[in-house]
Amino acid sequence: MLATATAVIIGTVLGMLAGYLGGLWDTIIARLMDLLLSVPSVLFAIAIVAVIPNKAFGLSGSGLRIAVLVFVIGIFAWPYIGRIVRGQVLSLREREFIEASRSLGAGTFTVMFRELLPNVAAPVLVYATLLIPTNILNEAALSYLGVGVRPPTASWGDSLAVASHGWYSIEPIFMLAPGLAIFATVLAFNLLGDGLRDAFDPRGGR
Numbered sequence: 001m002l003a004t005a006t007a008v009i010i011g012t013v014l015g016m017l018a019g020y021l022g023g024l025w026d027t028i029i030a031r032l033m034d035l036l037l038s039v040p041s042v043l044f045a046i047a048i049v050a051v052i053p054n055k056a057f058g059l060s061g062s063g064l065r066i067a068v069l070v071f072v073i074g075i076f077a078w079p080y081i082g083r084i085v086r087g088q089v090l091s092l093r094e095r096e097f098i099e100a101s102r103s104l105g106a107g108t109f110t111v112m113f114r115e116l117l118p119n120v121a122a123p124v125l126v127y128a129t130l131l132i133p134t135n136i137l138n139e140a141a142l143s144y145l146g147v148g149v150r151p152p153t154a155s156w157g158d159s160l161a162v163a164s165h166g167w168y169s170i171e172p173i174f175m176l177a178p179g180l181a182i183f184a185t186v187l188a189f190n191l192l193g194d195g196l197r198d199a200f201d202p203r204g205g206r
Helices: 002-021 023-037 041-051 061-092 096-103 108-144 156-170 173-200
Strands: none
Touching: 002 023, 002 061, 002 108, 023 061, 041 061, 041 108, 061 108, 096 108, 108 156, 108 173, 156 173
């Protein structure tokens, strides 16, 4: 959830800046999005965890690893939301209500956060619910590979890793339980995202 919140905040702010200001700002932010989307986040996370010290930024142990995971997953997830917000803002910035707000003397940030933000909130909310299961799978994958959180902090990925070291042949439930938990959680958030999308865009529903 923290990684998703990080991605939503960064993606929304930079997406609005790119779409509304245009020009050089749009070029820089768009190229930054392309750069981050081209980097394999799992390999980057493995490299980061391999070089971080035992203590950093006042954190240590599982707290430090959780902070690193939130940072890595959030940083590599925000371009997806940023692109959606940028596209929405590009179609909205020349609308009449934006021109009216400018003519009344509203500044750039006033227009962005009082006029544009409410109009992009719905697609951002929908995509955030669809991004949560992706981040859950990323965290589980990293923990399974041994670069995520460590016991005693619970992780479904770490539970799968432990179960795969022989326990599954003795008690299959040790592998089935975390696997089914991941499956059910990801499915629930995907269904929630589909429901919100249909609710906010009834004409586009099936």
